Amino acid sequence: MRLLDKTVIVTGASSGIGRAIALLFAREGAVVVAADITEDVVEGGEPVIQALGQITPRAVFIKTDISREDEVKALFRQTVETFGRVDILINNAMVRGGLPLAETEMADWDRVMNVNLTGAYLCLREAVRQMLKQDIVNETRGRIVNITSQHGMIGAPDDFAYGVSKAGLVYMTKQVATDYAKEFIVCNAVAPGKILTGKKGSxxxxxxxxxxxxxTAMPRLGTSQDVAHAALFLASDEATYIAGHNLMVDGGWMAQ
Structure with a gap:
């Protein structure tokens, strides 16, 4: 119960890594606000709020398009009105581009950046604004964990906009940590390698x-649970004196 009574917002919570984080955090005692643009599950199965309901009665789903400022503000306002504070933000929602530079049109670029950078910025801004109002508990007013990618540090083959967006989120992690650690707001990131979420297709x-x-150095590829456990560590009070770190969960990919 490492997150007992902590209020957590998880964006992109319906599927994949976000879903795994939401469910793990609920099992660790958190009050979970699952935010996503859809309740549909990419991998198939029951909506995340139904899965959360089997773990805890203290979970809600708030439909949110994080690329829209009004919807992000409403997400945080409703969370605070219902639960009193935001202890943790898991900034996870994203889309992929799937195209190399020469084939990336403005519409493709805008679609990725609107979610992966603008959406991330809007969530970070609202989280910081709220956390600055909160009392300090166990040396923090709040914790932020961004879900970045190894492709924010190395090339993302044939996925130009996605790689650029994740590099931007790596930078934002460092900037928020630098600016707000003195205010007892702790910001870090988890950078997944190749993760098998159950998604089909490419x-x-x-x-x-x-x-x-x-x-990958290790003899298997990653799972959503691998990323969720890393996010749990950084979101918990066990992660002390860590700020601005981008924790690789890649099975040793970047070590080679």
Missing amino acids: AIDPAKLEYSRQR
């Missing part, structure tokens, strides 16, 4: 999987 293309296996 995510499990045999050639791409083989490339990932060759690049």
